[in-house]
Amino acid sequence: MTRQLESTAHLRAHDYRWLVKRWRALAKRAGWSVRKFATEDGYPVYAVASPRRDGPRLYLSAGIHGDEPAATEALVTWVEKRMRALQQCELLIFPCLNPWGLQHNSRNDANGRDLNRGYHRSDVPVIEAQKRLVQGRVFDAAVMLHEDFDAQGSYLYEIPGARPFWGEQLLASAASHVPREPRSRVEGRKCRRGLIRTRVTPETLPEHPEAFFLRFGHTKRSLTFETPSEFSLTARVRAHCAVLDEVLRLAKG
Numbered sequence: 001m002t003r004q005l006e007s008t009a010h011l012r013a014h015d016y017r018w019l020v021k022r023w024r025a026l027a028k029r030a031g032w033s034v035r036k037f038a039t040e041d042g043y044p045v046y047a048v049a050s051p052r053r054d055g056p057r058l059y060l061s062a063g064i065h066g067d068e069p070a071a072t073e074a075l076v077t078w079v080e081k082r083m084r085a086l087q088q089c090e091l092l093i094f095p096c097l098n099p100w101g102l103q104h105n106s107r108n109d110a111n112g113r114d115l116n117r118g119y120h121r122s123d124v125p126v127i128e129a130q131k132r133l134v135q136g137r138v139f140d141a142a143v144m145l146h147e148d149f150d151a152q153g154s155y156l157y158e159i160p161g162a163r164p165f166w167g168e169q170l171l172a173s174a175a176s177h178v179p180r181e182p183r184s185r186v187e188g189r190k191c192r193r194g195l196i197r198t199r200v201t202p203e204t205l206p207e208h209p210e211a212f213f214l215r216f217g218h219t220k221r222s223l224t225f226e227t228p229s230e231f232s233l234t235a236r237v238r239a240h241c242a243v244l245d246e247v248l249r250l251a252k253g
């Protein structure tokens, strides 16, 4: 993509209909399904799925927080760019779990709920519908893309499950676009050169994020990548894309 086209795409980073249009077009080309699985605050919420394959099984998600536009933008950009390689993979993708939030540049949904603290509950319709969709599925890796207004660099939550760990390599891949988080503590957790690797139990956080839901039933590799919101959108998108490239490379073995 040329620099000019890239910046045009970024101008529409909060345009949910445009995002859906791009996903529909690429899914059609790839032969994947686009399924509306819920309606949240008046917006349709979609899952994009490939047919079952023998290659890496990947769960990819973005936009559960609507004020983190590099995440949704990067996911669609990366999948557009890597469509050929992704044909070998078994994919379940949630392009934007909080469309109202994306459209209104809001972390929370229209009811003021942080959806990423709602996976322990059974009364959030979009999450319940998502859980039903994921039921019985196992993935080689689950990647949740996020952003953080307080961050000074990129960082990654890696919930331990499978060795070798991937965290170091994922952060290294992003570092040429956005440097690593310099702080030694992030959200109360120890952060070492951008890497937050802590074991979790259901009691670690009473309000479960998506990463817990995935780790406790669907994958041994639950990875949450965060870029700093104050950096340029182009650099943030590139950092997310670099991490996804590295996930794909590692998942292929």
Ligand SMILES: [Zn+2]
Residues within 6 Å of the ligand: 065, 068, 146, 147
């Ligand atoms: Zn977030």
